[in-house]
Amino acid sequence: AQKVTQAQTEISVVEKEDVTLDCVYETRDTTYYLFWYKQPPSGELVFLIRRNSFDEQNEISGRYSWNFQKSTSSFNFTITASQVVDSAVYFCALSGTSYDKVIFGPGTSLSVIP
């Protein structure tokens, strides 16, 4: 069975603070894919990143960075110098051998206060 856990239900930060969103996953597949999606108040989910299970290289994209650690089954997401526009629900997601089956974690609601 596959499972994604996001222990932080809600986070509030003041603008310009850094914030890390945690994601822990469970899977028996040896090949799997991890994702982060953003869902702003408008409702449309937006793809942010995908990582393959065999590529543990961390990634940075502007103010966003991701830390993938297979040893702890974690795929954490850090926003540096947060902005009000970052306020959204962030979902970590997982797919395995049945790669079309993308399972979402419960989500973390991030509020960035001006």
Add this chain to the structure above:
Amino acid sequence: DTEVTQTPKHLVMGMTNKKSLKCEQHMGHRAMYWYKQKAKKPPELMFVYSYEKLSINESVPSRFSPECPNSSLLNLHLHALQPEDSALYLCASSRAGTSGTIAGELFFGEGSRLTVL
């Protein structure tokens, strides 16, 4: 603007009605998805079509009937729904392939918010 278009944006229906949700994409994607999302919950996978064939049905009740008339269109036919079926229904598409190298990058529409009275 989203490249996955869903209509209608809002739908109110009675438990005896028959209605349909529609989804269209013109990105050449060959995998299309229906997800259901309740308030403050994550999207839950319902159906996946790959190359116009139903590849995944997550044990969805038969009152939800998906249809993929062609590679650009995806419908969800609704009949005899229950009030607990009220939710945001999200359509998504992705490139499909025979390997996982392009797995999971889903493009979502804005959703159809369904209320069942």
